[in-house]
Amino acid sequence: MTYCVAVKTRAGLVFLSDSRTNAGLDQISTFRKMIVYEKAGDRFMALLSAGNLSISQSVREVLQIEKLVEPGQDEPLTIWNAKSMFDATRVLGAAVRRVYERDAAALRASGVEFNVSMIFGGQIGSEGMRLFQVYSPGNFIEATDETPYFQIGESKYGKPVLDRVITPNTPLDEAAKCALVSMDSTLKSNLSVGLPLDMVVYKAGSLQTDRIMCIDEHNPYFQMLRSSWGDKLRQMFDSIEDPMWNGGATDVPLMVPAARNALLKKITTPDEKLI
Amino acid sequence: MTYCVAVKTRAGLVFLSDSRTNAGLDQISTFRKMIVYEKAGDRFMALLSAGNLSISQSVREVLQIEKLVEPGQDEPLTIWNAKSMFDATRVLGAAVRRVYERDAAALRASGVEFNVSMIFGGQIGSEGMRLFQVYSPGNFIEATDETPYFQIGESKYGKPVLDRVITPNTPLDEAAKCALVSMDSTLKSNLSVGLPLDMVVYKAGSLQTDRIMCIDEHNPYFQMLRSSWGDKLRQMFDSIEDPMWNGGATDVPLMVPAARNALLKKITTPDEKLI
Numbered sequence: 001m002t003y004c005v006a007v008k009t010r011a012g013l014v015f016l017s018d019s020r021t022n023a024g025l026d027q028i029s030t031f032r033k034m035i036v037y038e039k040a041g042d043r044f045m046a047l048l049s050a051g052n053l054s055i056s057q058s059v060r061e062v063l064q065i066e067k068l069v070e071p072g073q074d075e076p077l078t079i080w081n082a083k084s085m086f087d088a089t090r091v092l093g094a095a096v097r098r099v100y101e102r103d104a105a106a107l108r109a110s111g112v113e114f115n116v117s118m119i120f121g122g123q124i125g126s127e128g129m130r131l132f133q134v135y136s137p138g139n140f141i142e143a144t145d146e147t148p149y150f151q152i153g154e155s156k157y158g159k160p161v162l163d164r165v166i167t168p169n170t171p172l173d174e175a176a177k178c179a180l181v182s183m184d185s186t187l188k189s190n191l192s193v194g195l196p197l198d199m200v201v202y203k204a205g206s207l208q209t210d211r212i213m214c215i216d217e218h219n220p221y222f223q224m225l226r227s228s229w230g231d232k233l234r235q236m237f238d239s240i241e242d243p244m245w246n247g248g249a250t251d252v253p254l255m256v257p258a259a260r261n262a263l264l265k266k267i268t269t270p271d272e273k274l275i
Numbered sequence: 276m277t278y279c280v281a282v283k284t285r286a287g288l289v290f291l292s293d294s295r296t297n298a299g300l301d302q303i304s305t306f307r308k309m310i311v312y313e314k315a316g317d318r319f320m321a322l323l324s325a326g327n328l329s330i331s332q333s334v335r336e337v338l339q340i341e342k343l344v345e346p347g348q349d350e351p352l353t354i355w356n357a358k359s360m361f362d363a364t365r366v367l368g369a370a371v372r373r374v375y376e377r378d379a380a381a382l383r384a385s386g387v388e389f390n391v392s393m394i395f396g397g398q399i400g401s402e403g404m405r406l407f408q409v410y411s412p413g414n415f416i417e418a419t420d421e422t423p424y425f426q427i428g429e430s431k432y433g434k435p436v437l438d439r440v441i442t443p444n445t446p447l448d449e450a451a452k453c454a455l456v457s458m459d460s461t462l463k464s465n466l467s468v469g470l471p472l473d474m475v476v477y478k479a480g481s482l483q484t485d486r487i488m489c490i491d492e493h494n495p496y497f498q499m500l501r502s503s504w505g506d507k508l509r510q511m512f513d514s515i516e517d518p519m520w521n522g523g524a525t526d527v528p529l530m531v532p533a534a535r536n537a538l539l540k541k542i543t544t545p546d547e548k549l550i
Contacts, residue, residue, distance in 0.1 A: 035541075035542065036541040036542065037542045038541060038542070038543050039543065039544065040543070064542065064545075078545065080544075080545040156431030156432050156464070157431050157432070157434060157435055159432060159464045160432055160435075160460040160463055160464050161508070161512070163463055163464055164463070164505055164508055164509065165509065165512055171517075173517035173518055173520075174512075174517060176517075176518050176529075177512070177515060177517055177518060178512070180518075181512065181515075185435040188435055188438055188439070189431070189434045189435050189438055201520075211520055212541060213529070215529070219529065220528055220529075221516075221518050221519070221528060221529035222529070224515075224516070225515060228515050229511075229515065230439055232511045232514065232515070233436070233439055233511065234439065234440065236504075236507045236508065236511050237436070237439075237440055237449075237452070237453070237456065239507065240452065240456075240499075240500060240503050240504065240507070241496075241499070242446075242448035242449060242451075242452055243448055243451050243452060243455075243496050244496070245448075245476075245486055253495055253496060254451075254488070254490070254494065254495075254496035254497070266310075266311040266312075266313060266487060267310065267311065267312045267313070267339065268313050268314065268315070269314065269355075270339075270353065270355040
C-alpha cells in the first residue's frame with residue numbers, strides 16, 4: 001500500500017508521501033511516490049501517486065510529454081504551457097487515459113484492475129494555488145476551504161488528526177507538522193506503509209521551493225515528533241478522568257441513573273426469548 | 276457500517292459498539308449490535324456483530340437455541356452448558372454456519388455476499404476470561420497478550436489510540452476510556468458510524484455485570500471526553516515544535532544538511548528527462 005497526503009492552506013501547500021510498495025507481504029520494496037515539476041518563477045507542481053505502480057510510473061513518464069490537442073487551440077496543451085492548474089490537471093487526466101488505452105485491456109486479461117489515484121497541486125503564474133485529486137478514469141475533484149486536504153492510499157488511520165487540526169488558516173509549518181503526525185499514526189498501525197518519507201512544502205506565491213526533503217529514520221525532527229506524540233498522547237489520555245460508574249463524586253458520570261435501565265438486551269437464562 | 280471494539284486486559288473485558296446501520300447513505304437506521312448472555316455466578320458472555328444485519332440478527336436468534344451435536348457427547352453443546360469459552364464460541368460458529376446453510380444461496384442469487392463478523396468474549400466458571408473474533412465461515416481466532424483487542428467494522432480510524440494505550444496491564448476503567456476515545460475518533464471521521472453507543476464492562480472473575488449502559492449524545496462523561504480529547508489533542512499538537520527549515524536554532528532540525536540533496540526527483544524544464 002501507500003499513504004500520501006496533501007494539504008492546501010492560505011499559506012501554502014504541503015505534500016507528503018511514504019515509499020513502501022508491496023505485492024503481497026513477502027515482496028516489499030521502496031519506490032518514490034512523489035515528483036515535483038518546477039519552472040522557477042513560472043510554475044510549481046507536485047504529483048503524488050498510489051495504486052498500481054506500473055500504471056503510476058507510466059503516467060508520470062507520459063505526463064512529461066503529454067500534449068492535449070483540442071479544437072480551437074493553436075498549440076497543444078502541456079503541463080509546461082498550461083495557464084491554470086485546472087488545465088494542467090486536465091493534461092494529467094489525459095496522461096492517465098493514454099496509459100489506460102495502452103495497458104488496461106492487457107491488465108484486465110490478467111485479472112488486474114486499472115487502479116491508480118493521484119494528488120496533483122501547485123501554482124501557475126498569478127493564479128491562486130490549487131489542489132486536485134485525480135481518479136483512475138482521469139476525472140478529478142478540487143480541494144476547497146471546507147475540505148482543504150486530500151489523502152490517497154491507506155488513508156483512514158491518519159484522518160482523525162487532519163480533521164481536528166487543518167483549516168484554511170493553518171500556518172504552513174503547522175500544516176507540515178500535522179501531515180507528519182498523520183503519517184506517524186499510519187506508520188504505527190499499518191505495516192504496508194513505510195519510511196523513508198518524501199516531503200515538499202510550498203509557500204503561496206513563490207512559484208518554486210527548496211523545501212524538498214527525504215525523511216528517513218535518522219531525521220532528528222521526525223524522531224522527536226514520533227516519540228513526543230506517543231508520550232504526550234499517553235499523558236493526555238491519562239489526564240482525562242476515568243469513567244465513574246456508581247454515581248460517585250464526579251460532575252461527569254458515565255453511568256447516569258436514567259441509563260441504567262439499559263436498552264441493551266441482556267439474556268439471563270436459556271429459556272428467555274431474544275425478541 | 277459499524278464500529279465495534281472489545282478489549283481484554285488482566286482486569287476484565289470492555290465491549291463497545293455503535294448502533295448505525297445503513298443500506299446506502301439515504302437509508303440509515305439505528306440497530307443495536309451488542310447482546311449479553313449472562314447466568315449470574317455461572318457464565319457471562321457478550322456478542323458484538325458487524326456485516327449484513329439480516330445475517331447477524333439471525334445468528335443472534337439461532338445462537339440462543341443452537342445445539343451442537345458431536346460424537347461421544349452425551350448432551351448437545353449450547354452456550355448455556357459449554358464448559359469453556361472456546362466451546363461456546365464453537366457453538367457460535369455452528370450458528371453462523373446454520374444461517375449460512377439457510378440463506379447464503381438465496382443471497383448469492385441476488386448478488387449479496389454472505390458477510391458477517393463478530394466479537395465474542397466472556398468467562399465461564401473457573402476458566403480465565405477469553406475473547407474471540409468470529410468470521411463469516413464460522414472460524415475464529417483468540418485475543419492474546421500481544422494482541423489484547425479486536426475491532427470489527429470501520430476499524431482503522433480508531434486503531435492508533437488502541438495501539439498506543441492498550442496492554443494486558445491496562446486497568447479496566449482506563450481500557451473503557453480508551454475504547455470510548457477510539458470510538459470518538461471513528462465517529463468524528465466516518466458518518467456511517469453513529470450514536471447511541473452500547474457499552475459493557477466486565478470485571479475478571481465476577482461472572483456477571485451491572486456495568487451495561489447505553490451512551491447517547493446527552494451522556495455527561497462522553498460529552499466531556501469528546502470535547503476534552505479534541506481540545507487537548509489540539510494543545511498537544513501545538514506543544515510540539517514546528518519544523519525548522521534552515522538549520523535554525525533547534526536541536527531537532529527537519530531539514531538536515533545531508534538531506535537537502537533530496538533523492539526526490541525534481542523536473543525543472545520540459546526537456547529534462549524523468550529517468
